[in-house]
Amino acid sequence: MIRRATLLLAGAVIGASATGILVSADIPARAASDDSTYREMSLFGDVFERVRSQYVSPPDEEKMIQDAINGMLSGLDPHSSYMTAEESEEMRDQSKGEFGGLGIEVTMEDEVVKVVAPIDDTPASNAGVLAGDSIVEIDGESVRGMSLNDAVDRMRGEVGEPIDITIIRDGVAKPIEMTIVRGVIPVQSVKWRVENDNIGYIRISTFMNEKLDESLNDAIEEIRAEVPDDQLKGYILDLRLNPGGFLNQAVAVADTFLDEGEVVSTRGRNSSETRRFDAGPGDLTNGKPLIVLVNGGSASASEIVAGALQDLKRATLVGTRTFGKGSVQTIVPLGVEGSLRLTTALYYTPSGTSIQGTGISPDIIVEQVLPEDLEGVIRPEGESALRGHIQGDEETDEGSGSVAYVPRETEDDVQLKYAIDLLEGNITDAAFPADPAKAVDELQAAKADAEPEPEMEDAN
Known part of the structure; x- marks a missing residue:
């Protein structure tokens, strides 16, 4: 039904400190034969030995190497990092909830x-x-x-x-x-409730949970058990302030609301590394109207779900522009030394669009009103503002992100109220309800425009 991904991070779960030595025997042959690479490595060795033998006080050699690794990775992008064995174990514990x-x-x-x-x-x-x-x-x-x-x-x-x-x-x-x-x-990744006795509200706070899809399925079943199908007007999926998590869980969540179609594709440095993830039959909500709430705190895995449901016209997106993190991190185990979190690909929505540095613009823009004491305090945040971020294919001066704020009290939540009014029919908009039947032709045209020309390989 769903092609399960290996352990890939679509969102930045920041918080690992490096306290070990990175050792990898899998050095590409091209790099190993490059004279300039050898010279640079020799320079590193010379500096290390000089510091170790002549620094004013005996340095912590392990920490020196850790700092060198950290510097190398932080110079790549804001999301690549190294984790010790202990920190890798902590991440695995976190993924268990x-x-x-x-x-x-x-x-x-x-x-x-x-x-x-x-x-x-x-x-x-x-x-x-x-x-x-x-x-x-x-x-x-x-x-x-x-x-x-x-x-x-x-x-x-x-x-x-x-x-x-x-x-x-x-x-x-x-x-x-x-x-x-x-x-x-x-980490109670999924929370749900029934609004107005006839609308299923589901909030997903993180995708860093290996059983997220199971929790989502349980939530939908419980909503359907509480509200008769003929009275259930639809669902609200709240992805605001959700910073991301595992790619395979993002695919599984999108698939929960889909009968078919490509959810996302990832593209690495080589065309052979392109991977596509498709939804299988079985929309657990039986095609009920769906609204997805997003804001500047919706990042990465959240954007994969939102982008898929928007492109496939399964849902109407309401809120403000998302964070714009369109990169994928692969967790590379390094045995007893820990693991490497390395950016290995960018992901693309079903229309072939990269949201790296741009984010996703909702179908209906609804700004959340800030309390007086937070006006001018909470400002738009996005991937495009991060120093050293990977420049996106579609990135412009407009950048990505928006204000990331959700009121604690439901009565103050303008975006949620708007979604409820749409489902209740109190207000109308041409973008709601979404119509999956209209997606096929539009996606074909969009992908034709977005697909790059095939590269010619030099035989020499």
């Missing part, structure tokens, strides 16, 4: 830790940490000069232990000091 920490997705920008999004109902979220916040101090120590891995390592600790962080927030004159108690972070 539970991990320890504060509950934030972060990246490093301008030498400070930038919050991509707080995870729902976690210590960080409950303490008031917002998307776009910059963490500048951890327990009184500046994060400047730390790697992202070091900073995240310091934020980890025993459950129940407090941690002091200092935050810089745009629009707020003084730094914000917070004390947050570390906790076990249960």
